[in-house]
Amino acid sequence: MKAEAIVYESNTGFTKKYAELLSQTTGLAAYARSEVGTQLKKGAEVIFMGWLMAGGVKGYKQALRKYHVKALAAVGMGSPTDKVVSDIVKKYSISQTPVFYLQGGFDINKLHGLYRFMMLNMAKMMDNTAKKKETKTDEELLMLDLIKNSRDFVSADKLEPIITWLR
Ligand SMILES: Cc1cc2nc3c(=O)[nH]c(=O)nc-3n(C[C@H](O)[C@H](O)[C@H](O)COP(=O)(O)O)c2cc1C
Numbered sequence: 001m002k003a004e005a006i007v008y009e010s011n012t013g014f015t016k017k018y019a020e021l022l023s024q025t026t027g028l029a030a031y032a033r034s035e036v037g038t039q040l041k042k043g044a045e046v047i048f049m050g051w052l053m054a055g056g057v058k059g060y061k062q063a064l065r066k067y068h069v070k071a072l073a074a075v076g077m078g079s080p081t082d083k084v085v086s087d088i089v090k091k092y093s094i095s096q097t098p099v100f101y102l103q104g105g106f107d108i109n110k111l112h113g114l115y116r117f118m119m120l121n122m123a124k125m126m127d128n129t130a131k132k133k134e135t136k137t138d139e140e141l142l143m144l145d146l147i148k149n150s151r152d153f154v155s156a157d158k159l160e161p162i163i164t165w166l167r
Pocket of ligand 1: 009014016052075103104105106107111115118119
């Protein structure tokens with residue numbers, strides 16, 4: 001195994017679900033970043049999983065200060081594309097660490113405060129833009145659907161590339 005544990009940061013539960021599924025399959029313990037306590041030493045080799053917020057991976061910078069992050073998995077609501085991964089690589093100037101993207105989901109009912117406000121605003125803006133357009137891209141249709149209806153895309157098979165890397 002290329003890592004000794006999984007550390008994750010999750011707001012509405014999708015990343016947590018992936019971390020738990022990965023833990024079940026690999027036998028690696030999974031810890032929420034804020035709850036690790038003394039269970040992992042500074043410099044422990046971990047795979048970090050965090051949710052995507054405006055293109056950034058929540059908790060990743062903090063995790064880097066404490067652990068040796070051997071691989072990064074970002075969980076967002078968008079479709080998996082090479083661009084999502086390359087944007088993350090660029091944003092954090094990653095050179096060696098493997099970066100994975102997992103489509104998590106979206107649930108407006110689990111969002112509160114500023115995050116809820118931000119997403120409701122984004123939904124309104126997207127709705128207005130979409131109304132003006134005759135044809136919408138698949139990604140625009142997906143976002144509109146997600147924000148209105150909430151969706152869960154988490155599935156164990158999406159973890160295959162990470163499991164292959166880990167072994
Ligand atoms: C304020 C905010 C910003 C977000 N920005 C992005 C984004 O840039 N890209 C993306 O794919 N998903 C984005 N999302 C969606 C979350 O990353 C997605 O719902 C993820 O599955 C949440 O994981 P969690 O349940 O572990 O918190 C955003 C969500 C919120 C609330």
